[in-house]
Amino acid sequence: MRFPWSRRSAVPDDWRELAARHVADWGTYDPPDQERLGALMAELIDGHRWEPARGFELTDRMRVVIAIQASRLVLGLEGGTDWYERITTIVVHRSVLRFDRVEPGPVEGTEECGVVHLDGQTSYRGPVVISWDAASRNARHPTRGRDVVMHEFAHVLDMADGVVDGTPPLPPSQLERWVDVFTDAFDRLEEHGSEVLDDYAGTDAGEFFAVSTETFFTRPLQLAEAEPELYDLLRAFYRQDPAAAATDR
Ligand SMILES: [Zn+2]
The missing domain is CATH 3.40.390.10 (Collagenase (Catalytic Domain))
Known part of the structure; x- marks a missing residue:
């Protein structure tokens, strides 16, 4: 059934061009896998709340690059983006994040089960936070061996059984x-x-x-x-x- 008040998709029509232009190893995937990645990307973009850090504005390119890199991890996994269902929000910062410590947990005296880096943060049943500077640089230069999006979403896979x-x-x-x-x-x-x-x-x-x-x-x-x-x-x-x-x- 289609509801007349369904939200419009936030997936841009030109997502294939954006992926090809901004994800350097996009061409290592054959066309069927690229389409499957596109479907996972759409689930991530439309199925989660995306928030820019204060004073920053999210663009189509940011959503596509981050969602594609995250989708690559679950391309072959049964359940696909179900692995990411605990993520409440995907928060994008312009550059490095500044945190002194892990966020306090929901119960006083506890800490959120999570990890904090300069380029990203992941917490159990919380947001994934990504530095766009790092994410875009990593996607353009994969041979340097770093990818903050894959790193943080790998923590989410690790946390799927409740422990890191x-x-x-x-x-x-x-x-x-x-x-x-x-x-x-x-x-x-x-x-x-x-x-x-x-x-x-x-x-x-x-x-x-x-x-x-x-x-x-x-x-x-x-x-x-x-x-x-x-x-x-x-x-x-x-x-x-x-x-x-x-x-x-
Ligand atoms: Zn880490």
Whole structure:
């Protein structure tokens, strides 16, 4: 049934052009996947509240770039954008965010389960906050290996089971190997650093998963080479093979 008072979609007609122009590795997706990403993007744009930080104005380009990058994580996941249903609002700042600490929680004396960075913030049952400067720069230059949107939305996937522990909900058959491989890679990063993962991954298990996810999508060939087992687990979880897509290009 269509209601006459349905909200108009905020998805711009030229979203394909915006994606092709502003997301550098858009061309690694074949046309059916681009359309599927477009459908997920539309769900994110129309299904969530989007707010600009004070004194800032949201544009079509911002919504499309942020929603596309977030959609790439759930392209192969059963449930699609259902993974993001706990997000109350997507807040976009012009540049870096300034927070001293995690926001107080709903109950006095508690803290919101969340993480804060200069470029973004995620909290459980709260907003995802993104710096547009970082998001647009990252989308244009994926080979630098950073993507604040993927990073923050990876935290949302991690939080889907209620805890930020670097392990999203997994089939039991994958869990044991996941813990072994991630623990081993984390220990090696702490001890020797990594040639492909940013040092920030060594902060804790949650950051390790978020940074690994960024690297999986932005520098897949390097990750597959340096951390084949980690790459393999992420490929199984996300049900995508960006290294193969990058090789075929
Ligand atoms: Zn993080």
